Amino acid sequence: MFVVKYCKEYYPQAISLSAKINSSVLDTCEIEEGEKDQFEIFRSGELFLSKKDMGRFPTVTDVDDMVDQLDPYSG
Numbered sequence: 001m002f003v004v005k006y007c008k009e010y011y012p013q014a015i016s017l018s019a020k021i022n023s024s025v026l027d028t029c030e031i032e033e034g035e036k037d038q039f040e041i042f043r044s045g046e047l048f049l050s051k052k053d054m055g056r057f058p059t060v061t062d063v064d065d066m067v068d069q070l071d072p073y074s075g
Contacts, residue, residue: 001027001028001029001030001043001044002018002021002025002027002028002029002030002041002042002043002048003029003030003031003032003041003042004017004018004021004029004030004031004032004039004040004041004042005031005032005033005034005035005038005039005040005041005042006031006032006033006034006038006039007033007034007035007036007037007038007039008033010039010057013039013057014031014039015031016060017041017058017060017063018030018031020060020063020064020067021041021063021067024063024064024067025067025070037051037052038051038052039051039057039058040052041058041063041066048066049062049063049066
Protein backbone atom coordinates (compact mmCIF):
# COMPACT_ATOMS: atom_id res chain seq x y z
CA MET A 1 0.00 0.00 0.00
CA PHE A 2 1.16 3.51 -0.79
CA VAL A 3 0.60 6.56 1.38
CA VAL A 4 1.18 10.14 0.27
CA LYS A 5 1.82 12.44 3.26
CA TYR A 6 1.46 16.10 2.40
CA CYS A 7 1.19 19.48 4.03
CA LYS A 8 -1.91 21.53 3.37
CA GLU A 9 -0.27 23.56 0.58
CA TYR A 10 0.46 20.41 -1.44
CA TYR A 11 -3.05 18.91 -1.41
CA PRO A 12 -3.58 19.23 -5.22
CA GLN A 13 -0.25 17.52 -5.92
CA ALA A 14 -1.08 14.76 -3.43
CA ILE A 15 -4.38 14.07 -5.19
CA SER A 16 -2.72 14.05 -8.61
CA LEU A 17 0.14 11.73 -7.68
CA SER A 18 -2.18 9.43 -5.71
CA ALA A 19 -4.44 9.10 -8.75
CA LYS A 20 -1.41 8.35 -10.94
CA ILE A 21 -0.25 5.60 -8.58
CA ASN A 22 -3.76 4.11 -8.37
CA SER A 23 -4.05 4.04 -12.16
CA SER A 24 -0.64 2.42 -12.63
CA VAL A 25 -0.30 -0.16 -9.85
CA LEU A 26 -2.80 -2.69 -8.54
CA ASP A 27 -2.43 -1.31 -5.06
CA THR A 28 -4.13 1.30 -2.94
CA CYS A 29 -2.73 4.78 -2.50
CA GLU A 30 -4.06 6.85 0.35
CA ILE A 31 -3.32 10.44 1.23
CA GLU A 32 -2.79 11.82 4.72
CA GLU A 33 -2.15 15.33 5.89
CA GLY A 34 1.30 15.55 7.40
CA GLU A 35 3.59 18.19 8.84
CA LYS A 36 4.48 21.61 7.46
CA ASP A 37 6.49 21.42 4.19
CA GLN A 38 6.14 17.61 4.10
CA PHE A 39 5.57 15.75 0.86
CA GLU A 40 6.56 12.10 0.93
CA ILE A 41 5.39 8.88 -0.66
CA PHE A 42 5.62 5.71 1.43
CA ARG A 43 5.26 2.12 0.25
CA SER A 44 4.43 -0.50 2.85
CA GLY A 45 5.59 1.92 5.57
CA GLU A 46 8.97 2.65 3.97
CA LEU A 47 9.92 6.00 2.45
CA PHE A 48 9.78 5.78 -1.34
CA LEU A 49 10.00 9.38 -2.63
CA SER A 50 10.59 12.53 -0.61
CA LYS A 51 10.55 16.19 -1.57
CA LYS A 52 13.19 16.84 1.09
CA ASP A 53 15.56 14.07 -0.08
CA MET A 54 15.12 14.93 -3.76
CA GLY A 55 15.69 18.65 -3.19
CA ARG A 56 12.63 19.31 -5.34
CA PHE A 57 9.00 18.38 -5.61
CA PRO A 58 8.32 14.84 -6.93
CA THR A 59 6.64 14.97 -10.35
CA VAL A 60 4.42 12.63 -12.33
CA THR A 61 7.56 11.60 -14.24
CA ASP A 62 9.17 10.55 -10.93
CA VAL A 63 6.05 8.50 -10.16
CA ASP A 64 6.20 6.94 -13.65
CA ASP A 65 9.83 5.97 -13.04
CA MET A 66 8.89 4.62 -9.62
CA VAL A 67 6.02 2.43 -10.86
CA ASP A 68 8.07 1.19 -13.83
CA GLN A 69 10.33 -0.50 -11.26
CA LEU A 70 7.40 -2.28 -9.59
CA ASP A 71 5.58 -5.42 -10.51
CA PRO A 72 1.97 -4.32 -11.21
CA TYR A 73 0.78 -7.17 -9.01
CA SER A 74 3.23 -6.46 -6.21
CA GLY A 75 0.65 -5.07 -3.78
